[in-house]
Amino acid sequence: MHAPPDILLKIAIIAGSGILAQWLAWRLRWPSIVLMMGAGLILGPLWGLATGEPFLDPQALFGEYLRPMVALAVAVILFEGGLTLNFRDLRESGGPVWRMIALGFPLTWAAITVAAHYILGLDWDLSALTGAILTVTGPTVVLPLLRQAKLPSSVSSVLKWEGIVVDPMGALAAVFVYEALRRADMGASWLDAGLAIVMGAAIGAVIGLVAGYGLSLAFKRGLVPENMKAPLTLAAVVGCYAASDMVLPESGLVAVTVFGVVFANARLASIEEMRRFKEGFAALLVASVFVALAASLTPESLLLLDWRAALFILVLMLVVRPLIVPATLAGSTLKWPGIAFVSAVAPRGVVAAATAGHLAGLLVESGREDAAVVTPLIFATVFATVFGYGFLLGPLAKFLGLIKHTRDRLLIVGANPWTLGLADALKAMEVPFTIADTNWRRLRKARLAGHDTYHGEVLSETAEYRLEPGQFATLLAATANEAYNALVCVDHAPELGRSHVYQLSAQDPAAEGQGEDDPKAIAFTARGRTLLARGRNYEAVSADWWRGWRFRATKITEEYTVTDALASLSEGAEPVLELRSDGRIALLGPARKPQGGPGSVLLSFGPPAKDADAPS
Structure with a gap:
């Protein structure tokens, strides 16, 4: 075999294949996360199955730096999720969105936890972690599908705001479960673990609040020039995450989410310019991280997925969502055709895959070998839900009479x-x-x-x-x-x-x-x-x-x-x-x-x- 490319070339291949996947997704009108993970699977485990050695092995390439890189990517993604959460807009979206948040989120978490335990045979703690991760339906996959379907605003707003709000909530819930598992493995009682989680959330929230309020105040008082606002914000996000994690491990994810929410509601005149800069940087970062995460999967981890994983995903799509949404939205202002449509659409996306790759990897490194199945399971769920809902969306909307026109508007x-x-x-x-x-x-x-x-x-x-x-x-x-x-x-x-x-x-x-x-x-x-x-x-x-x-x-x-x-x-x-x-x-x-x-x-x-x- 030829000598493998050096580290610089492999880094360029990771970044280039991720951006190429995003461009192809734009041309094909497919969700980009599917092609990004597909590129990673091809360069990693599938190449390894064909040749005996993966073309990309991020763990060998980056060593101990891989996990911090993934953690920073998750932090940027969660900050982006918080940055889209404007409370003024959310108030105008009506009661259905609040029902999906207050009732739909905990019910979905509980239902997926039960399904993971009894179908996959996972312990209750790992089932709870899996359930928390799979509650998210992020805007990065929901919004492209909604644009293709051209739905009425009463329906699309529910799906859009569910994704925007539940994204950080699901990730934080997964962090809390992980922290409980980590402390329980250290010998702490569940009560001590619960108190530590609450303390971590409080510390992270305070750090995020201070960072968000302090930086927005500096912007409002003209202490930062316009050309420095976007890069300073990105540096502040990284610093906020690192500072919070130094005080208490894994509290940084809470901090950056709160940071983003504070920033989104600070009424900054330059918020759109910062969002666009962040989106450009995040596109490169997220593309690279998802290729690396998918390439990190081994053929052995893929073989952990059997018929039970397929059954679990089918139950998730065909039983859990269709039962919980009608129970949550019954009697709301949303009409039954809209409720039926929302019941059938819940693609998982960026936050689910990134959070799983980060937290499940930490559990495996700490000795929980049974956690190795979580990351490939989440990746398979992302693939199945994005493709399944993508093909179902248009025909279902037409059948329910929600699409009045198939032409461009x-x-x-x-x-x-x-x-x-x-x-x-x-x-x-x-x-x-x-x-x-x-x-x-x-x-x-x-x-x-x-x-x-x-x-x-x-x-x-x-x-x-x-x-x-x-x-x-x-x-x-x-x-x-x-x-x-x-x-x-x-x-x-x-x-x-x-x-x-x-x-x-x-x-x-x-x-x-x-x-x-x-x-x-x-x-x-x-x-x-x-x-x-x-x-x-x-x-x-x-x-x-x-x-x-x-x-x-x-x-x-x-x-x-x-x-x-x-x-x-x-x-x-x-x-x-x-x-x-x-x-x-x-x-x-x-x-x-x-x-x-x-x-x-x-x-x-x-x-x-x-x-x-x-x-x-």
């Missing part, structure tokens, strides 16, 4: 005669959309026409949960204020992707010094993509509307191609939008031409068509 910001005309044309094409404006009077015509409307500021915190940007595939900002349109596009670009936020052109380039390429104009990096041709600004399309120009939809067939449709347009008319045969929508403009193809529909804006015989 468009968010139109700004109600004016031109966008209202666009809305009428989209409704005729059966393209789902929402038109938003801060002025109730401007929305009057849209409401009378039966269009879906949102009255409020799309940049507000309220819009984050009432408008739910995640349900939209594309955004068009078309108000009379060019700078506001640019701000809306920039704000929504991280959620929708910069290739899916559009606005009308800037000032007429025919006017000297006012074109989009003028250095005094809004830079292209600070605005959305241009709809229509350059120079077709708000004033231009509004003037054409009042001159009698209208929208026209043309169906593309094998006989009547997109070339024919473009040739049939009147002089000056322009294609605006293409509805493709698969339900996706594409807004058109400079260098973006319609693809065409049978079954697609081309929407144009212009004077009356010169070809009256063209299909429409």
